[in-house]
Amino acid sequence: MRENLQLTDISTAEGQMVDIDLKNIPDLTLNMAKMPWRPFTDEQKENTACILDEVCVLNIPKPKNRLEEQELVNKFLGGMRKLFTTENNWAFRPLLETSMDYCAQCNSCSAACHLYEMSGGHEMYRPNFRSEIFRRIYKQYVRKEPFAKWRYGDMGLNWKTVVRLGELAYRCNLCRRCGQTCPIGVDNGLLAREIRKIFSQELGIYPRELHEKGTMNQMKVGSSTGMTPDVVQENVEFIDEDYAEITGIGINTPFDVQGADIMLLHNAGEIMAWPENVAAFSLIFQEAGLSWTLSSKAIAYDGVNYGVFYDDAQTARIALQHMLAAKELGVKKIVIGECGHAHKALTVIADRLIPFEYQVPRESCYVTLRDIVMTGRIKLDPARNDFPVTLHDPCNIVRLMGIVEPQREIVRKIAPLFREMPCNGVNNYCCGGGSGFAIMTRNNIEAWRGNITGRKKMWQIGEAFKDCLGPETKKYICAPCSNCKGQIREILEHNNLYAKNSFAYGGLVELIVNAMVNANPSFIKWEGEEE
Numbered sequence: 001m002r003e004n005l006q007l008t009d010i011s012t013a014e015g016q017m018v019d020i021d022l023k024n025i026p027d028l029t030l031n032m033a034k035m036p037w038r039p040f041t042d043e044q045k046e047n048t049a050c051i052l053d054e055v056c057v058l059n060i061p062k063p064k065n066r067l068e069e070q071e072l073v074n075k076f077l078g079g080m081r082k083l084f085t086t087e088n089n090w091a092f093r094p095l096l097e098t099s100m101d102y103c104a105q106c107n108s109c110s111a112a113c114h115l116y117e118m119s120g121g122h123e124m125y126r127p128n129f130r131s132e133i134f135r136r137i138y139k140q141y142v143r144k145e146p147f148a149k150w151r152y153g154d155m156g157l158n159w160k161t162v163v164r165l166g167e168l169a170y171r172c173n174l175c176r177r178c179g180q181t182c183p184i185g186v187d188n189g190l191l192a193r194e195i196r197k198i199f200s201q202e203l204g205i206y207p208r209e210l211h212e213k214g215t216m217n218q219m220k221v222g223s224s225t226g227m228t229p230d231v232v233q234e235n236v237e238f239i240d241e242d243y244a245e246i247t248g249i250g251i252n253t254p255f256d257v258q259g260a261d262i263m264l265l266h267n268a269g270e271i272m273a274w275p276e277n278v279a280a281f282s283l284i285f286q287e288a289g290l291s292w293t294l295s296s297k298a299i300a301y302d303g304v305n306y307g308v309f310y311d312d313a314q315t316a317r318i319a320l321q322h323m324l325a326a327k328e329l330g331v332k333k334i335v336i337g338e339c340g341h342a343h344k345a346l347t348v349i350a351d352r353l354i355p356f357e358y359q360v361p362r363e364s365c366y367v368t369l370r371d372i373v374m375t376g377r378i379k380l381d382p383a384r385n386d387f388p389v390t391l392h393d394p395c396n397i398v399r400l401m402g403i404v405e406p407q408r409e410i411v412r413k414i415a416p417l418f419r420e421m422p423c424n425g426v427n428n429y430c431c432g433g434g435s436g437f438a439i440m441t442r443n444n445i446e447a448w449r450g451n452i453t454g455r456k457k458m459w460q461i462g463e464a465f466k467d468c469l470g471p472e473t474k475k476y477i478c479a480p481c482s483n484c485k486g487q488i489r490e491i492l493e494h495n496n497l498y499a500k501n502s503f504a505y506g507g508l509v510e511l512i513v514n515a516m517v518n519a520n521p522s523f524i525k526w527e528g529e530e531e
Helices: 040-048 066-083 093-101 108-112 114-118 125-140 161-170 178-183 188-199 210-222 229-247 269-275 275-287 312-329 340-352 365-375 403-414 432-440 445-453 454-466 482-496 496-502 508-514
Strands: 260-266 333-336 362-364 389-390 475-479 503-506
Touching: 040 275, 066 125, 066 161, 066 188, 093 125, 093 188, 108 178, 108 269, 114 389, 114 445, 114 454, 125 161, 125 188, 161 188, 178 188, 188 312, 210 229, 210 312, 210 432, 229 269, 260 275, 260 312, 269 482, 275 365, 275 508, 312 340, 333 340, 333 365, 340 362, 340 482, 362 365, 365 403, 365 508, 389 403, 403 508, 432 445, 432 482, 445 454, 445 482, 454 482, 475 508, 482 496, 482 503, 496 503
Parallel strands: 260 333, 333 362, 389 475, 475 503
Antiparallel strands: none
């Protein structure tokens, strides 16, 4: 580990800038293992600019000569200049400029950041470390302020600076806990995302899981999972059949109903990984007597929009297709299923990127479900949920959008042993899979998530259940977001925490169906139980 790390080291350090010592990573209540870092291969070191730390997300090709080095710097600066023009960044320029102009260097953001804390307090993972590098480049090379290097601090700009800054933008979950904490509203999460945009929109550099396997695949075949509309409908039919048998209630998920009140947007990954979530939504909406439908139109059955993590153009293309599908069906509103980033992409971001005439009213499923449960449209027996339950707050829904109470009203009503995590609501910690991390699977990214980004969430879970840890008591982690469930599942599996602590995890709708009086009991299953 480099001692006394300085901002300027980003442009001068030789080789890998930082080695993270596993001994400095805090231990937790749940006794999680620490995943060893796999060394980069000789081929990676030769051909790829993996020169930041133990992880490499972008796999940027190492420049072969001075010309390629300068081209990389010039493209980066060109993209950075565009960020500060209205015609190229009308949606975020005002917010960006505010965060560039004001920072008191008080480090309140560092105290709020789970990455900084779980890295053992490493200087490089302070939210404002990355932001201050970006800020100095802007003032010195883009705005070209007189005496900028003396007023704000010098920052060397070469290919190493560019490569390392790009990688640093992917050492952030974009959870924006730092932005909430900042006394003057500096949004370090926004700055990280804007850096990512430069790499994608100007340099053509992005994580393959978000781009080729994500947004490009979605626009090509209709789903980030690769499922075509026919395959989706066929899978949903099988889900209806399977869960009709499990619940004892006939389920008929409607597609392409003209003039329905609601078009529901699932995360298509749930059709493959968590079919019980898809079935639970259908059952609840059906039993509540809602007028609703799914769309079979390509893209419109999949609420995933990975563009929100790295590229405005990709975000807008997918969000527009969601809107157009709803308009084609003539529905009154879109209800967004249990997916945090889908909420952000189709509400907060889409409001800025999609022209008003194409927009359709949108509502969080938390609100829809709250109205169903609290008005008594389905009969529920809380005694069926006679096990401890805690609630994970997806960052993009709770902190970004302020939707805090609807889901809590539901859980309080149907789960008598509900207990909050410490630092809950808008003060929650990211699951560790946010900003696209949950689907990335190479170059130590899994170890980064297990050792660093997901560790604070596991601390929260352990603290919520600290009076009943162990295999004797069944416990339910309610995580109403697909990406969050994927991250939590991976950490639970890697550490064998299912068996050690009798954990089950799932969404909010599964907990509701588990309490439905007219459904067969035990919709939620713990490891080892028969389906």
